[in-house]
Amino acid sequence: MDPEEVEFLGEKEIITIVPNFNYGIINLISGDIGPFRAGLPVKVPMWVAVNLKQQQTCKIQQPDWMDIDFLEELRETEKNTQTFTKMPNEHYMALTKSILNCASDDLIRANEIRTLVKDIWDIRMSKLRSSVDLLIKETASYAAVDNLTMMEINSVRPLLPHALDQIYRMKKLQGPRIGSNSTAGQSSRMSYSFRS
Structure with missing residues (x-):
């Protein structure tokens, strides 16, 4: 799976918009969305929100996890722990990128959000x-890495196998000679596992 495919999966995430039009329910293969009433929030997939x-024809509501205080706290937690912190959304990078590219005017302190999410990604x-x-x-034979997102796993996939x-x-x-101190019957076969 390449980064574009991971971003494609991220576009299926549900977010809230406030439409400025009226329309009935739209039947999609993935499920129904709507009805749309001007000024009333409605949940839609990210790709629909970007299109609208x-x-x-709509404003995108800032997801709760894009709160500046929350992101600052998350950055500090990530910086001060050796393990990976559970992220508020599996597709946080793809969602942030999409929302900032098309709807930065709908966000409160968009530039700070961009910086904080980038800092978290870099850490x-x-x-x-x-x-x-x-x-x-x-030369370890097993790695269990919890709380990684698909995009993060995808970034090491070309090298690791x-x-x-x-x-x-x-x-x-x-x-x-290798593993002579290990218990008898242990397999020398290499295995690795990433859990998100």
Whole structure:
């Protein structure tokens, strides 16, 4: 799965808009949306919100997790812990990018939101790179990384399987010398797992 596919999945996330038009229920394969009443909030998939915003027929309501105080607290938590913090939305990066690109005028303190989300992303990517580096240096055979989002996992996907395959081959060539202190019957097969 490439980043565009992850962004595509993120566009299915439900957000709230305030339309400036009236219309009945729209039947989609993924489910019904609407009815639309001018001035009344309605929940729609992100891709519908972007489309309506581009036509200037709605305002996008700022998601609760895009609150500045919440994002500042999340950034500090992420910075001060070694593990990954659970994110408020699986597709936080794709949603932030989409909303800021088409509806920054609908957000309160949009530039600060952009900076905070980018800071959080950078901190998490730094942790992820360090974790992968440590995994490879220690020739570990298993990594359990909780609370990663699909986009974050996708960022290491091109490198990690190849690196782990090479480590497995080196262990296999070195034979019984590696893991001689390990318990008998333990498999030397390399495995890795990412849990989001």
